[in-house]
Every structure is written in C-alpha cells, then in structure tokens.
Amino acid sequence: MRNHSISKSVIKRLPVYLRILDQLIRRGVEIISSKDLSSESGFTAEQIRKDLAYFGAFGTRGSGYNTVFLREKIVKIIGLESVTDTIVVGAGNLGTALTRYNLTKNPYVNVVGAFDKNPALIGKKIHNIEVLPLEKASKIIEKYNIKVCLIAVPADAAQEVADLVVKHGVKAILNFAPVKLRVPEEVHVHNADLTIELQSLIYYSSAEEERLSSLKDEMKKNKSSKTFTYNEK
Amino acid sequence: MRNHSISKSVIKRLPVYLRILDQLIRRGVEIISSKDLSSESGFTAEQIRKDLAYFGAFGTRGSGYNTVFLREKIVKIIGLESVTDTIVVGAGNLGTALTRYNLTKNPYVNVVGAFDKNPALIGKKIHNIEVLPLEKASKIIEKYNIKVCLIAVPADAAQEVADLVVKHGVKAILNFAPVKLRVPEEVHVHNADLTIELQSLIYYSSAEEERLSSLKDEMKKNKSSKTFTYNEK
C-alpha cells in the first residue's frame, strides 16, 4: 500500500491542529468544525479537511470533529503517544531556554540530558537536570535510545556535534545553529534559524517596491558603466 | 510597475545566500557559481539562478557571481544596508538568548531595548542593555522608530504584547510564543515555533508507514463498532 509520503506542508500543520485541540479540550469544547479550526489556526477550512482526510475520516458530516477523538488521532499520526526522550546539546542561553521549555511546558517531550563543551557550564542545573560534558552524550544517547536531538551550539561547533550524535543513533536533529548540517540522508534535520526568519521579516518591514525599484535603476546605470571586474580567479 | 510581489519561498532563501556570501567573502573567495552556491546551500543551482533573476542579472555568463557584488545586491534587496533597530519583549532564557545573539553575532540588527513584566528581571543586564519594565516599551518604540519586534513571552501574554507594540508602530513581529497572533493585516508576523518544528521532526523520527497503517487498521474497526458519540454540543 503506497502512502506516497504525506507532504511536509501537511505535517507542519498537524502540530498546530494538535495545539488548538489541546486548548479546546482544556476549555471543555467537545465538537469543532473545520470552519472554527480555520479561524483558530489561520489555515482555510478546506485545507484542514483535506489535511485530515489524508489520514482517515475523523469527522462527522453535519456536526464537525470530536475534539478528544481528533486529538487522539493526531497524536498517533505524529507519533506522540508516548513521551519522546531528547537531549539538548549546548547549554548557553538558548540551550537552557530550550531545555527548560521542554521540561516544563511541552508534555510530549522529555529532556534526558543537556551537554556542553564549556567547563564553566558543566554541573549547572537546568530545572531538574545537570549539564554534562559533551563526551558523556554518547552514553546517554545509547542508554535512552535517543532518536531526536536539539543542537544549540555556536555555528562553528554544530557540525561536529551533529556527527557525534548521528554516530550514536540520532535520526532527527532540530538545529538552531546558522549552518547547513551535512548528515546521512536517512537523518532528518529541521533548521530553526533565527537569522533567516528575522532577515526575511525585515524584507517585509519596509516598503518593498521602493527598495526594489531603486535597485533596478542602479542596475541600468551599471549596464553602461561597468564598475566591477569579473576576471580574477 | 507591477512586481507581483516576490514569493515568500524566494525571500526565505535570500538570507541563506547572504550568509554563504558573507562566509565566502571572509575566506577571500571572489567568484562563485550557482553550482557551488547550490552545494553550500542545499538548494538547486537552477533555483538559485531563478531566485536571483527576479531582482536583476547579477552574474557573469561563463564564470559566475562576484561574491562582493552579489552580497551587496542581496543586502539591498532584503533591506539591510543600514542596521535594523529592534526590541525584544520577554527577558527570560529565550529572550536573553535572542537579545545576546543579535547584539553580538548579528551585524545586521541592533537591539535597542529588552522588556519584561516580571519585576525580578527588571534591571538585569544583557550584554550592554538593561531590561526595562514593559510599560517603557512604547517610549522606546517611538524614540527609535522601531518597526521590528521579537516576542519571547509566555503564550498567554503574547497577544497583549503584540497589541501594545503594534499600537506604537511596529510593522513586523518575530513571534516565539506558541499562539497565533491577531494583528492588522499590514503587520507581518513570522512564527518561530519550537514546538511545531520539534513535533514535525518527531513525525519523521520513527517509521512513518507503520504508524500510519496501524492507524488505518483502527479506523476500520471503528467503522463497525462506534465508540464515540458526536451528539453533544
């Protein structure tokens, strides 16, 4: 049976649905329509119905989706039935924030280890776990059979960390360092890259057209009077 | 002159090109082909050429792109010629990490203010700036004509912060809180949502097909023996 693998865009929306369902359930809402899910999520109702339909028929025509039932299905689809153990490499401000957030606010994930190379940070307590030297990571990865790892180290250390964790069995990396990690193709990397988000936001924060048209004017000038040389190397 | 607004996917790739060019320039590389940019970025060479072509003809047939020239163009396109002043709201671990990162590692951005509601954090020094109470934000936004704001507060406080900063003129928000912010349509919001990234990664970290097919089996069973009721409301 071919699944032709569900598209990445669909998968990225599932956690949004899950979060909304968790909220609705907390508020005691039992039924939700795709229309209301739409206004909560910002995705269109059609898209939501289509996304869910990839995995099954979870709703009831005429009324909507049972929140508890749908939540349970999405939890299964994503693979969150049991808590996912992870480690965080890098115990600076960002690594600390990530560790603490996941330990306290993310019920689907547990952090079983935090690591750093910096001796000054080793021994530091984050919530209930202690920062260990990077060399201890391999042991923990194997002990807990860790498949998912967060990397929050400086750009120049990230590849080395990726190599290490992948070597010991990690299959998915959430990378906060601004570098493209090179990993075997069976390993998944998601980049959570602040700089890229911020810069693309800056693009939209000022009048787009003006900037681009002044750029075009410049190009015209350059056409006639070459200022740059292209002949080295 | 219609620009039909360049697509978001293109804009998200520009900062990646910029980063690579910055690296290449630092290493003294003067010319780079789309092929080599491809291997550095992970995007295809065709895509890179097409992306750049939306804005102009920046390369030289037969040789490639002059790194300094192309960098300068991308800086102009994104709107990074002058440093962008920003503020960070939320001075917990994440807000502190973001503030420090941008102050020390991101030459295109300057943080002119950090704010929090928590009295325990007010007065705290992050690098060279001091955490101020949230009420002071409006003043700083107006004083520096801030257009871009980072929000790193807990989910339940994020909307209130968004309302405040938008009211005083912010046009672009990088939101780290796990909520959909409601803002006027001229305001841009990018969500940097750890939980979504992490959960979609978890989806890929274990055998997709097995999970989905066991889900399908369940659905079949449910078809005959209904376990859920849909008639409350």
Add this chain to the structure above:
DNA sequence: TAGATTGTTAATCGATTAACAATC
C-alpha cells in the same frame, strides 16, 4: 425532512525543474 458540514474529486494556481539560447 431540512440544515449543516464533512470527505473527495476537479480546477486552479504557484513553485520547481528542465532545457537551452545568450554570452562571457
């Protein structure tokens, strides 16, 4: 039954890939 909302198919839109002429 009438009203509502899903699940699914078809139509559209947009983005990526392929191909190649232009040109350094």
Add this chain to the structure above:
DNA sequence: TAGATTGTTAATCGATTAACAATC
C-alpha cells in the same frame, strides 16, 4: 574559438482552492 555558466522560457510537478455529492 571552445568551454563554461548565466538568464529565461517552457514543461512539470505539487499544493491550494473550489465545488459538490455524501451523509449526519
């Protein structure tokens, strides 16, 4: 000139939107 690589047009692919029959 021969070799290389861009810039651009055309072809393909994939994702979103629209429409509506199915059905609660």
